[in-house]
Amino acid sequence: MQLSAVDIERFQREGFLILPGLFSPAEVGRLKARLPALFAERCPENYREKLSDDVRSAFALHRRDPLFASIAAHPRLLGPARQILGEDFYLQQAKVNVKAPFTGEAFQWHYDFATHHRGDGVPEPLALNLHVFLDDVNQFNGPLIFIPGSQRQGEAPVSLDDKTTSYPLWTVDNAAVARLVDAGGMVASTGPAGTALIFGDLMVHCSPPNCSPWPRCIYSSIVNPLSNAFTSHARQPFQHERDMTPLRPLSDDCLLAAA
Numbered sequence: 602m603q604l605s606a607v608d609i610e611r612f613q614r615e616g617f618l619i620l621p622g623l624f625s626p627a628e629v630g631r632l633k634a635r636l637p638a639l640f641a642e643r644c645p646e647n648y649r650e651k652l653s654d655d656v657r658s659a660f661a662l663h664r665r666d667p668l669f670a671s672i673a674a675h676p677r678l679l680g681p682a683r684q685i686l687g688e689d690f691y692l693q694q695a696k697v698n699v700k701a702p703f704t705g706e707a708f709q710w711h712y713d714f715a716t717h718h719r720g721d722g723v724p725e726p727l728a729l730n731l732h733v734f735l736d737d738v739n740q741f742n743g744p745l746i747f748i749p750g751s752q753r754q755g756e757a758p759v760s761l762d763d764k765t766t767s768y769p770l771w772t773v774d775n776a777a778v779a780r781l782v783d784a785g786g787m788v789a790s791t792g793p794a795g796t797a798l799i800f801g802d803l804m805v806h807c808s809p810p811n812c813s814p815w816p817r818c819i820y821s822s823i824v825n826p827l828s829n830a831f832t833s834h835a836r837q838p839f840q841h842e843r844d845m846t847p848l849r850p851l852s853d854d855c856l857l858a859a860a
């Protein structure tokens with residue numbers, strides 16, 4: 602899988618790409634089938650919603666299940682990432698963000714570099730988020746919302762929110778969000794299961810609660826160039842992985858071939 606010149610130009614301009622149909626229903630189905638057992642584990646890698654106890658995020662999935670190790674090294678994700686980054690990179694984080702029907706809560710406005718820089722000592726905003734929808738994502742079940750072009754405006758002012766959700770987050774002030782939305786508008790990233798998203802470390806984004814009866818599960822890798830590695834061990838290894846082996850793509854059928 603290679604991005605076209607048009608895709609790359611759009612990524613540089615808007616800061617994100619939505620790639621429908623990157624993974625097949627059979628591939629998504631195999632990944633989804635692994636989730637109930639992973640979510641049942643009571644472990645620090647499973648963050649739960651404060652109110653409902655439903656899993657909100659399940660981390661380190663590449664170390665907990667071989668099929669998730671395969672998607673973390675999937676050529677359809679690593680190929681585009683290599684084109685954008687132009688150098689070797691390691692797997693910084695591998696998780697699923699869940700948003701259970703009715704109980705899945707919001708992710709406040711933020712950009713990931715605020716956490717990667719302050720929490721992990723990552724020098725530059727180069728990391729990429731590579732997402733794959735494991736459910737259909739629509740306007741009702743909590744899609745990610747992007748502010749196109751916000752990544753070109755530098756670092757917006759942030760403050761640490763460790764009160765509202767089960768995941769402390771450096772969040773962007775409302776006044777800064779309003780200014781950015783005024784300039785760039787908002788795009789809800791929706792699409793059928795198997796759709797992929799790519800976005801960078803300065804992209805300002807959020808997602809509303811899931812107020813629908815439908816699940817909304819999204820796989821997410823964060824990859825970071827070796828030249829831009831973490832310098833702090835303050836956060837847990839499942840939040841920022843310590844293994845800096847360069848990611849190398851597996852075969853294109855790895856999700857269907859794996860046991």
Ligand SMILES: O=C(O)CCC(=O)C(=O)O
Nearest residue numbers: 698708713745808819821
């Ligand atoms: O899963 C979501 O709704 C939000 C994910 C997110 O904010 C992120 O991956 O940085």
